[in-house]
Amino acid sequence: MDKEKEIVITSRIRLARNLKNYKFPTKMTDEEANSIITNANDVINGSGLNFSLSYMKDLTELAKNVLIEKHLISPALAENKNEGAYLLSPDNKISIMINEEDHFRIQTIGSGMCLKECWDTSNKIDDILEEKLEYAFDRHLGYITSCPTNIGTGMRASVMLHLPALSITNQIDRLLYGVCQLGVAVRGVYGEGTKSMGYLYQISNQGTLGASEETLIEKITQIVMQIVEKEKNIREQLKNNNVDELEDEIYRAYGLLTNARSMSTDEAMKLISYLKLGKEIGMMESVQNKDLYELMIKIQPNNILSFANKEISVKERDVKRAELIRNELSS
């Protein structure tokens, strides 16, 4: 399972839920929105859990963007003109976004391939809320959601994959196209649109209707494991047939990351991705104890701004990013 954890970075289960007696977030009043926030907070923290509540209106743009880069909240919640808020578990693994597109988005994130565990956790939180609050639910359709694509289970199962070997051998596009035919959605992570940064991809289910949560999770898991197998095979092939070129690329990445004095997000993501590959195929002893995915999050633009702790230009940000990377890799 270790190898899979390297390729499968995170698993995520998100449940979309709405309350019966309230309008959807796009239509509701601020009073309704606040009432939902209060109710959710009371139910969750009244159940013995210890989640922290944060209101979007209390956060700076920077703080919101940092949370987005950390995948703790969605861009939609940050942009929401209505009263938005979120409840966060002490370990940051469970978040309940309130008044995003739906009244609730219950999200659990875990490391590696753990959709079932995430589903169990999200399901428990869901049960706690459902016990006290009346959901919009239809016997035939299932959970009613703001967007029809989420109706049914209201569940989205997502897996974030790091696929450098498939990417640098130009096999990724064909593979992902094939995967899309199987009814799953693929998108780049951190990139604009479907563009990927750092060879990170997110695979998630497209349909939420007509199958149980377990069936959907089983399907995604099978597809992901096939992609993981493919990535592993290409890594083996690269090691056997192109070891010199690969080693050169990986060491060059290390040389630049540990020496550059200025670096864009795009370049840093690519180089850290090479380093991560090098670490995982045993070519980079010196970074064996580094969490390189965590580093990928830390070097995102808003995380850098927050690290700098003051207003800085894009140029200064690139300098700070290079400094942070050097410190992280040398420490």
Add this chain to the structure above:
Amino acid sequence: MDKEKEIVITSRIRLARNLKNYKFPTKMTDEEANSIITNANDVINGSGLNFSLSYMKDLTELAKNVLIEKHLISPALAENKNEGAYLLSPDNKISIMINEEDHFRIQTIGSGMCLKECWDTSNKIDDILEEKLEYAFDRHLGYITSCPTNIGTGMRASVMLHLPALSITNQIDRLLYGVCQLGVAVRGVYGEGTKSMGYLYQISNQGTLGASEETLIEKITQIVMQIVEKEKNIREQLKNNNVDELEDEIYRAYGLLTNARSMSTDEAMKLISYLKLGKEIGMMESVQNKDLYELMIKIQPNNILSFANKEISVKERDVKRAELIRNELSS
């Protein structure tokens, strides 16, 4: 003078001489060629000097190419179909090429700006030869040479300059064009034609007629010192106005040189050139004790082949080059 030594890498004085009673090398027989070699060797080593004699025919192509890359012999001598040879001083600073384009090419190389010292040395060797052998000399024209451009003093004074600051700020072409107008020749070193590798340029006199050696040397020296001033000024400007970009480039060069597993000559020359600039403007403490110009010679293709000590492909050569650079910079 320290700063000038950094920018002026080597000075060289070459004297073209021919013997009166022999045809020019392009026309002469092998017997004549061998007679000249024997005579020169007898005169030089009979005078108390201890020069080693090497025949071109005894050297492999690789050995000849290594000598060319070290600037000890010219490509013309290596290619000569006639009997070519050279006499070399124990410290490798003085070489007498025999039966190149002219019967003798007496060459002295020194570090930094030292044309006058090189002239003194070449002049002494010239005197030793002239005392015993009868030169082709005309009272009006001066020394008679195979190519009319060398007639007169038969002297070429050359200075090798390292001009990274002028190069990276795109001011080099205009400057060199201006310099050409002053009657001096400029060419890139190691590059094809006038292309420069590693921002190394060679400045030399074009005319050899109608002025004394001292006057020609004075003229070249003045022009070189002006270029050196210009390079120094741009370095100061870069440090004052573009320190971040410059530092980034220099540290990236260091990161790549100390980590890459494969590297072409062209890339290595460029990166070492940046490192040399970094060292000289005080940005690169870790290479303060390295002779980076020597490294530039060592990484030339034939020097790498000779270091590898067996037949290797271009790809393998790039791997060896990267290995050599890592070793040299880490030692």
